[in-house]
Amino acid sequence: MGFRIVTINREFGSGGRTIGKQVAQRMGVTCYDEELVTQIAKESGMSQSFIQSFSEEASATSSFLFTLNNWANNALSDQIYITQRKIIQDLAEQGPCVIVGRCADYFLKERTDCLNVFIHANMEFKKDRIVRLYGEKADTPEKRILDKDKRRIAYYKYYTDRNWGQAANYHLCLDSSVLGVDRCTDLIYSLVEG
Numbered sequence: 001m002g003f004r005i006v007t008i009n010r011e012f013g014s015g016g017r018t019i020g021k022q023v024a025q026r027m028g029v030t031c032y033d034e035e036l037v038t039q040i041a042k043e044s045g046m047s048q049s050f051i052q053s054f055s056e057e058a059s060a061t062s063s064f065l066f067t068l069n070n071w072a073n074n075a076l077s078d079q080i081y082i083t084q085r086k087i088i089q090d091l092a093e094q095g096p097c098v099i100v101g102r103c104a105d106y107f108l109k110e111r112t113d114c115l116n117v118f119i120h121a122n123m124e125f126k127k128d129r130i131v132r133l134y135g136e137k138a139d140t141p142e143k144r145i146l147d148k149d150k151r152r153i154a155y156y157k158y159y160t161d162r163n164w165g166q167a168a169n170y171h172l173c174l175d176s177s178v179l180g181v182d183r184c185t186d187l188i189y190s191l192v193e194g
Helices: 016-027 034-044 048-054 063-069 074-094 123-134 141-160 181-193
Strands: 005-010 097-100 114-120 172-175
Touching: 005 016, 016 097, 016 181, 034 048, 034 074, 074 097, 114 181, 123 141, 172 181
Parallel strands: 005 097, 005 114, 114 172
Antiparallel strands: none
16 A cells, blocks of 8 residues: 555544554654644744644634634634644655644645544543543543543644544544554554555
């Protein structure tokens, strides 16, 4: 199949970031996740914390509220989005890599050498992961998961006019709570190796 690039979108707590890093390690390439924030900050001249707040998650839970809420900041948000798109497209041109989140699947949707993956999981699996691995308080994990994913949904919808997590937008959708993180890595890598 000749996949050189893998994009991974993921529900919060599903293990998508871990899967992305494992796939990149097996491919012998770089996994871009937080590294993108650093590059966007460098190219835009804005602080990393400011970029982080705008680069993947909307500050409201619907694209309408996103627009309303960020009206004064839309120029900045759009500038970050444009910079993010350019960096992701440049990375894909430079060579094989794995890119986690940040609408990479949308930016690279025309490429035939790119495998677009969505990782999801049941709520119990996600709650356990964020409490165990991220130190989230055991009494509030579901609220944090739902809030974070609502923000991702709104951001993705606003900038792509597509539905985040909809199977038709990806080549492969995997349930990490059923398959496990390592098996998801194996499946993605087997497609890359083709």
